[in-house]
Amino acid sequence: MQPDPRTNLNNELAQLLNNRIVEPDYKREITITFRVSSAEKTRLEQRCSGVVQSDYIRARLFDYPLPHPKLVIPEVNRQAIYELKKIGNNLNQQTRAINEAVKIGSQPLSSNVKEYLQTIKELAVLLEQTHASLSQPISDEE
Template sequence: MTQPDPRTALSNQLADVLSNHSVQPEVKREITVTFRVSSDEKARLEQRCIGVVQSDYIRARLFDYSLPRSKSIIPEINRQVIYELKKIGNNLNQQTKAINEAVKVGYQPLSNEAKEYLQTLKELAEILEQTHRQLTQTIE
């Protein structure tokens, strides 16, 4: 079984952390349903759905799912920082994976320098994770 691309894996991991795990069950939804509402009804719906995807809210109310959690509103500056952190994290994961793969196939003995580099990468990954947690905690 092949490992997913590190960039994709990290991106998915960050997306999971940032995303709101909405209503259940997780199924592929292929059919679109539309309906008309008055302006007052639209205003009430928008008020109730602040920070929540409207379709998730409506689905929860119609089908007795648990109501989705309100998503955190992330300031633009934090979104930019998170984007940059994702890019750095992707690069770190790619480098770590390359070193580990090289060691597995025997191309490169794991020298002290490489071991120190791997440790530095792990420490940077932890710092990125902590920074991400701090950015999202200040929002809630």
Template sequence: MQIDPRTNLSNQLADALNNRTIEPDTKREITITFRVSTAEKSRLEQRCNGVVQSDYIRARLFDYPLPQPKLTIPEVNRQTIYELKKIGNNLNQQTRAINEAVKIGSQPLTNNVKEYLQTIKELAALLEQTHASLSQPIAEED
């Protein structure tokens, strides 16, 4: 007995729809692009509500759990965090330079140098605390 090709195709389609789960950790190498209207884009953005659009679409299409929304940090805080990171990098460079100079003997480890290193350490800790407080998400308004 031979199976009708349309029945076979229909069965394959039904199997594909029933088994929509795809391994989420597979390497994603293919880009898919499609067009939407302005209204559709607005609706998608509303539904995403802080979730990356591609993650939202993938979750809805392949029945993955919806990812957690990204933290909302005000722009002024992001800019301040960027500047704090630059200052922190400068402090780390100074600390390394002083420690290297002491290590090779071109800078004696005097009390002034020890105090300066301690001040840098305290400033770095203060920068970390400030960074942490600025990184707190803001409350979303309904």
């Protein structure tokens, strides 16, 4: 008995659908838009929970791993982080200038200079710790 060509085609199609993993194409040049109801939009936003909507839809549609939610940092923390980075840059510039002056001999490496450099290092560590604590995601429990 000869197999039905439609059965073979159906089996191939079913197998393709079961193995529908699409390799990510990193040159995303095509835009697709579609309409949803307000209820669907609300549901999509709830399901995304911090993940970019296009990434969420792509992950669900093409069986990619779901990306990690984006970090939500309060505005006050963002401003503090900005200021901390400026302070950190200033400390790095001071350290570089002192080390360069010592290197070329225009500044002796006295105990005061060593103490100042140590203080700058300690401040840099404190800045990093503060930056890390301000960058923590907001928990839903608070």
